[in-house]
Ligand SMILES: Cc1ncc(C[n+]2csc(CCOP(=O)(O)OP(=O)(O)O)c2C)c(N)n1
């Protein structure tokens with residue numbers, strides 16, 4: 001059933017994240033990291049070894065962490081807040097809204113191991129609401145990279161962009177999904193496969209199953225376009241409208257709630273500009289049962305099979 | 318507590334689930350008998366012996382559970398098991414048939430990452446079917462990596478994100494006070510967890526409302542996830558701070574069952590909540606785990622399980 005994208009070597013995007021942060025810190029003394037007892041879970045051990053004074057560990061205190069980062073930004077630093085996405089986004093949501101976005105502080109929020117990466121640790125540790133929450137906040141760029149290269153490019157872009165940015169960085173093994181020479185551009189979709197019958201729009205860890213699904217759909221005589229949509233906010237409206245116009249049906253795929261995140265953003269755009277059938281693949285409106293990350297993805301059918309079925313439903317065949 | 322019981326508590330657990338867990342659990346003899354709650358009539362010596370042996374058996378079961386699941390927080394589980402065993406095997410006024418009795422005592426495990434220790438202790442106390450322990454963190458299990466009150470009768474709060482338990486405990490104790498009840502509320506916290514500001518908001522509220530039937534116990538193992546608490550964001554002086562916040566603060570050796578028993582059964586001080594600093598060692602008493610931050614969530618391999626069990630052979 002699969003094309004081979006998922007048979008390749010799998011990468012933990014935190015490695016690319018940590019290496020890029022070291023590279024940025026070497027080049028720019030303003031770059032600092034701010035963590036909540038999350039040095040290990042953010043893979044920042046080497047950063048701490050190289051720049052002990054520039055690794056600020058506030059302890060288990062997420063509200064303080066984001067507030068301190070805002071203050072560091074106010075003092076001229078470029079803080080990269082690095083914490084498990086569930087605690088960063090849920091616990092410090094008001095600090096993100098007010099101290100980061102409303103105040104327009106130049107700080108970067110790096111949500112580690114989002115989605116259901118913490119599988120059997122349960123809904124408290126899942127971060128499937130983060131895209132819906134953060135997309136609702138004005139003046140915040142929201143990025144969900146799909147592989148190590150795109151993670152590194154997104155982090156470099158975030159450092160160069162003067163304003164608040166949220167980047168999801170997963171621990172779940174992913175293959176490289178973008179072509180050699182790929183250039184990440186904030187706010188722009190990437191065309192990974194062209195097609196005329198339906199468009200699959202995905203990001204993060206689930207771009208690979210989206211590509212696999214497109215391959216399987218071709219076997220059924222359905223030519224699927226695959227768009228990678230690393231920037232959930234601001235959305236690439238032109239690419240979405242073109243997909244609606246040219247392929248006539250859309251399936252969104254995300255390791256997040258089906259409401260409010262990528263699917264919500266795409267649907268809002270489609271209904272306003274060019275209404276076509278849209279189906280959502282992601283986590284429904286429930287707290288997940290116990291299970292590993294891989295088991296849960298399969299359970300919620302965030303998988304090639306689930307995407308194929310959603311595409312067929314969207315097409316009515 | 319709307320959920321029904323998982324199953325009638327059995328008498329003895331023998332691991333029967335997956336091949337690997339059965340191998341480790343059986344070879345190591347980690348089956349957990351239901352010890353039940355010992356009554357005050359038994360006398361102090363018998364009570365202390367009951368708790369001591371219970372804690373040893375709970376540790377043995379817990380480490381096998383973590384090994385089978387391939388996940389868990391053995392360091393912070395082993396540091397808190399003596400506290401949990403003291404509470405569930407004697408101090409708490411609860412029983413399997415009274416888990417939704419409004420007048421029951423309540424224990425909130427705020428450091429929810431020690432869920433495995435809680436589940437094993439609930440089983441030892443006769444509040445959870447020991448057979449359920451074999452499903453720890455398996456697909457669709459009621460025993461999630463962090464406790465869920467909707468799935469496990471006896472669990473009072475869904476914890477995991479640190480800094481939730483103390484505010485919930487304040488509310489629970491306040492409800493008791495409004496009812497004019499003498500029922501007690503206990504909350505078990507991590508020391509790193511106290512870095513969360515919500516705890517200090519709740520400490521103020523607990524003193525303000527003069528919640529004398531509320532006891533907070535901090536597992537003062539001096540380590541958090543990645544480093545020592547003192548090197549991360551120091552808590553000292555914790556005793557002075559909590560006294561200044563209006564609590565009656567006591568310090569105890571958190572591995573001395575007799576001392577824990579005495580502190581946790583003491584008559585409350587009128588008009589003040591009690592704050593117990595239980596001095597513990599993360600990973601206690603396993604030699605290669607003790608006071609070693611690497612064992613926060615490292616999973617022991619089969620040899621390490623065997624070595625740990627050998628150290629937990631006798632009281
Ligand atoms: C709000 C929140 N932030 C971060 C974490 C991740 N985390 C889990 S356990 C832990 C360390 C806890 O240290 P401590 O409270 O001392 O517990 P113990 O030493 O008893 O294991 C951390 C940071 C969390 N569970 N919740």
Ligand SMILES: [Mg+2]
Pocket residue numbers: 507508509536537538539540541
């Ligand atoms: Mg600790």
